[in-house]
Amino acid sequence: MNAYRILHIDDDPDIREIVKYSLALDPEIIVKSSDGGMAAVEEAASWSPDAILMDVMMPVIDGPQLLSHLRDDERTACIPVVFLTARAQSREVAHFMSLGAAGVLAKPFDPLTLAKSVRACTEIQRPLA
Amino acid sequence: MAQRVVAEQAVFLATAPAGPRDRRLAAGVVGVSSVIFLALIPFAQQPLPHVWGFIPIYESAIAFSDLITAAILLIQFNILRLRALLALACGYLFTALMAIAHALTFPGLFSPTGLLGAGPQSTAWLYVFWHAGFPIAVMGYVLLKDRTDAPEPSFHPGGRALLLGIGSILAAVVGLTILATVGEAFLPDVLSRGANGMGLIVTVSADLALTFLALLMLWRRSHSVLDLWLTVVMCAWLFDVSLSALFNAKRFDVGFYAGRSYGFLAASFVLFVLLRETGILYAQLAELFEEEHREHRREAEERRRIFETSLDLILVADRRGNFLRVSPSSLAILGYRPEEMIGRSGADFVVADDLAAARDEMRLARRGKEMRNFATRYMHKEGRIVTLDWSGVWSEPEQRHFFIGRDVTEQRRNQRLKDEFIATVSHELRTPLTSIMGSIGIIESGAAGKLPDAIAQLLKIALANCRRLVTIVNDILDIEKIEAGKMAFDKKRVDVLSLLNDVAQANEAMATQHGVTVRLDSASAPATVLADANRLVQVITNLVSNAIKFSPRGSEVVVSAENKGKSVQIKVRDHGPGIPDDYKDRIFEKFVQVDATDQRQRGGTGLGLSIAKQIVSQLGGEIGFDRAPGGGTVFRVELKAADAAFPEAVKTNRAALAS
Numbered sequence: 001m002n003a004y005r006i007l008h009i010d011d012d013p014d015i016r017e018i019v020k021y022s023l024a025l026d027p028e029i030i031v032k033s034s035d036g037g038m039a040a041v042e043e044a045a046s047w048s049p050d051a052i053l054m055d056v057m058m059p060v061i062d063g064p065q066l067l068s069h070l071r072d073d074e075r076t077a078c079i080p081v082v083f084l085t086a087r088a089q090s091r092e093v094a095h096f097m098s099l100g101a102a103g104v105l106a107k108p109f110d111p112l113t114l115a116k117s118v119r120a121c122t123e124i125q126r127p128l129a
Numbered sequence: 130m131a132q133r134v135v136a137e138q139a140v141f142l143a144t145a146p147a148g149p150r151d152r153r154l155a156a157g158v159v160g161v162s163s164v165i166f167l168a169l170i171p172f173a174q175q176p177l178p179h180v181w182g183f184i185p186i187y188e189s190a191i192a193f194s195d196l197i198t199a200a201i202l203l204i205q206f207n208i209l210r211l212r213a214l215l216a217l218a219c220g221y222l223f224t225a226l227m228a229i230a231h232a233l234t235f236p237g238l239f240s241p242t243g244l245l246g247a248g249p250q251s252t253a254w255l256y257v258f259w260h261a262g263f264p265i266a267v268m269g270y271v272l273l274k275d276r277t278d279a280p281e282p283s284f285h286p287g288g289r290a291l292l293l294g295i296g297s298i299l300a301a302v303v304g305l306t307i308l309a310t311v312g313e314a315f316l317p318d319v320l321s322r323g324a325n326g327m328g329l330i331v332t333v334s335a336d337l338a339l340t341f342l343a344l345l346m347l348w349r350r351s352h353s354v355l356d357l358w359l360t361v362v363m364c365a366w367l368f369d370v371s372l373s374a375l376f377n378a379k380r381f382d383v384g385f386y387a388g389r390s391y392g393f394l395a396a397s398f399v400l401f402v403l404l405r406e407t408g409i410l411y412a413q414l415a416e417l418f419e420e421e422h423r424e425h426r427r428e429a430e431e432r433r434r435i436f437e438t439s440l441d442l443i444l445v446a447d448r449r450g451n452f453l454r455v456s457p458s459s460l461a462i463l464g465y466r467p468e469e470m471i472g473r474s475g476a477d478f479v480v481a482d483d484l485a486a487a488r489d490e491m492r493l494a495r496r497g498k499e500m501r502n503f504a505t506r507y508m509h510k511e512g513r514i515v516t517l518d519w520s521g522v523w524s525e526p527e528q529r530h531f532f533i534g535r536d537v538t539e540q541r542r543n544q545r546l547k548d549e550f551i552a553t554v555s556h557e558l559r560t561p562l563t564s565i566m567g568s569i570g571i572i573e574s575g576a577a578g579k580l581p582d583a584i585a586q587l588l589k590i591a592l593a594n595c596r597r598l599v600t601i602v603n604d605i606l607d608i609e610k611i612e613a614g615k616m617a618f619d620k621k622r623v624d625v626l627s628l629l630n631d632v633a634q635a636n637e638a639m640a641t642q643h644g645v646t647v648r649l650d651s652a653s654a655p656a657t658v659l660a661d662a663n664r665l666v667q668v669i670t671n672l673v674s675n676a677i678k679f680s681p682r683g684s685e686v687v688v689s690a691e692n693k694g695k696s697v698q699i700k701v702r703d704h705g706p707g708i709p710d711d712y713k714d715r716i717f718e719k720f721v722q723v724d725a726t727d728q729r730q731r732g733g734t735g736l737g738l739s740i741a742k743q744i745v746s747q748l749g750g751e752i753g754f755d756r757a758p759g760g761g762t763v764f765r766v767e768l769k770a771a772d773a774a775f776p777e778a779v780k781t782n783r784a785a786l787a788s
Contacts, residue, residue: 012560018567025576057556086559087552091617108563108599111570 004028006118007049009040009066010084011058018111019053019084026115037061038069045075051122053105056085056096064099071100080122084109141205142355142406143214143274155357158398159364162391166368173376173384180381181238187389188232194396195225201403203291212290213274217359219294220266224396226302227259234310246310253319253329254309260336260370262301264343267359271346274356324379333374340366358402365395442517442534450475450491453529462517462536464510480506480514491530494523504537516541544613551609558602566595604736608719611743618661618747622771625656625690625697632669633688639674644682647673650689656697657771664744665768668752671737672701672764679705679723679762696750696767704761708754716754717742741766 006029008019016033023031032047034040036058044052052070056063063083070076080102085092093104103121105114147155202218205211233239234247234255243252308316319328344363347356373388436443436456442463443456451474455467463470463478470478479487483505490501501521509515517534524531571577573588580588610616626649633647640647658665669688676686684704691698708716708723715721720735745752750768757763 014564086556111567
């Protein structure tokens with residue numbers, strides 16, 4: 001079984017908990033959580049996840065800024081990033097995609113289909129083994 | 130302004146039509162003159178004392194009067210450019226100069242035989258020439274007046290024609306004077322021993338004939354006031370020649386004096402009316418000037434008040450952007466008094482980042498574009514930024530920029546706060562909902578372990594209401610966005626049938642729950658519209674879900690699309706009870722929900738149709754409903770077909786590329 005590693009970054013501990021449970025419904029997915037900031041960048045660099053699921057509105061460093069840091073670091077530049085956000089209007093989605101996001105998922109989400117949605121956004125960008 | 134006088138009033142005697150009053154006055158003058166003339170004829174040969182002073186006084190008065198008349202007529206010729214007036218002016222000039230020559234040659238006045246080498250017949254011949262010349266000039270006036278090829282009124286002197294006219298008259302006068310004096314021997318005698326001879330009677334008869342002819346021509350064509358008074362002049366001329374050369378016997382008899390008196394009157398009539406006309410013109414001109422001055426003063430006062438009381442900032446600047454005038458509102462808006470800004474450049478006050486754009490706008494205004502509308506940020510004296518929305522124009526004649534700026538700092542701040550509120554509320558409501566729905570969803574699915582039936586049922590209720598709460602939050606935020614003009618539309622070509630199919634499938638579960646089927650009408654035609662696909666789905670989903678909610682069990686909801694060429698009409702038809710009459714006018718308003726009559730929970734926020742209407746409107750379409758044949762309701766959404774709407778898309782894209 002190919003493990004699919006997802007790093008989830010969100011400042012809200014409840015959301016982190018829910019996402020963990022949701023993604024765990026897919027037996028192939030291994031989830032690690034981070035509450036954001038540069039520590040998240042380091043976590044991504046050291047753990048090398050297959051995808052990063054990230055909130056947009058976070059204190060200190062928000063989602064787009066964090067994405068920029070990930071892209072600047074050659075260790076994390078190629079990891080696909082999916083935004084999970086309460087601000088999912090068409091123009092905002094287009095903006096996030098223009099920043100280099102692999103996808104944008106809206107909050108609130110269906111916990112039973114979250115894993116499938118994240119994989120749908122990222123699997124085409126997953127590097128071939 | 131003076132052109133207005135010329136154009137509007139036709140106040141010149143030569144062009145003003147003669148009215149009944151003028152005609153009555155002229156007729157009265159001619160009538161009285163005629164009576165006096167007829168009364169004098171029997172006494173014309175009665176000798177009277179020789180009043181030598183009469184000749185120089187009379188001739189001087191005539192010369193003076195005729196010269197002034199000629200001058201006024203020449204001025205009018207300069208304005209009206211009527212050649213007829215030049216001819217008449219030349220006639221008066223001729224008369225004036227001939228009167229001088231006549232006086233100089235009059236025997237016994239300045240010398241026993243008269244000056245200029247005059248002989249005994251010279252003065253009489255000069256009289257004959259003089260009294261032939263003016264009627265000829267009048268005939269010339271009448272003939273030239275009938276021509277309609279006069280150029281437009283102008284203030285540029287008709288120099289050449291004028292000089293030619295005056296030169297010709299001078300030459301004629303000199304020539305005739307030489308002929309009557311030095312060349313007297315070549316002319317037949319008209320006086321016999323100082324009395325009127327047969328020659329004079331013949332020549333004067335010729336003068337009378339010319340006068341009569343001129344009178345006749347004037348009579349047939351007398352339209353203007355000048356024409357009318359020239360007719361009177363010709364009558365007086367007739368009486369003058371008749372009395373002083375035909376009916377009298379010799380010099381210094383009743384006819385001699387009376388005729389010359391008529392001659393003086395003849396010389397004066399036109400002058401009097403011209404002077405009267407001049408007086409009237411001056412008065413009207415003064416009145417017009419005063420009126421215009423009053424109007425200018427009023428306008429200037431109005432502009433001053435608007436300038437001083439304006440709450441907006443009014444600026445007048447030169448082409449370099451240096452302020453020439455600044456309204457007092459500058460103190461309230463930017464913290465600077467007008468005098469602190471006048472003479473300085475706009476660049477001293479504009480935020481550096483906005484300077485280039487502001488200069489571009491000024492440049493475009495100078496290139497002839499219409500009013501420019503743009504926003505610029507300024508540094509307030511206290512160091513904060515003020516945003517002004519400007520309207521500006523460039524005046525080429527005055528070489529000035531005119532700007533009016535409205536302080537929109539507060540408005541923009543409020544808008545930013547509102548945007549932040551929407552974003553914050555959006556985030557702060559949806560985040561806990563995510564946790565709630567996520568938790569319940571996971572438990573309800575059994576992923577956290579099997580649940581007792583009762584708890585599963587309760588969780589089902591909780592989850593359904595979470596979803597309902599999400600819908601309410603989304604609807605409220607959508608309405609807020611739409612009303613703030615902040616809802617973004619990503620317009621692309623949308624396959625309508627594919628979209629309707631997706632909506633039908635997405636609502637299948639809900640339909641099954643209500644015992645209703647949703648189907649796409651097979652007669653629907655393929656069609657493409659230019660729309661934001663997500664928002665159009667939102668609209669059709671709202672209509673379909675409403676149709677499902679209000680449909681009886683076992684019925685169907687039919688979705689269809691009709692391609693009408695330039696537009697596409699989407700219909701959602703149900704077999705429900707229809708919309709009650711008292712809701713028909715309000716169905717698209719916010720928070721309006723048709724009351725449930727069967728206790729079945731309809732759900733919804735009462736915002737769905739309001740949102741749908743606003744979305745359709747923003748997409749450039751129309752939404753409405755009708756009673757369906759056989760019962761139920763048909764909701765219609767009509768949008769422009771993509772090909773018909775394509776030019777709009779091209780324009781939008783070009784604008785986007787340009788920005």
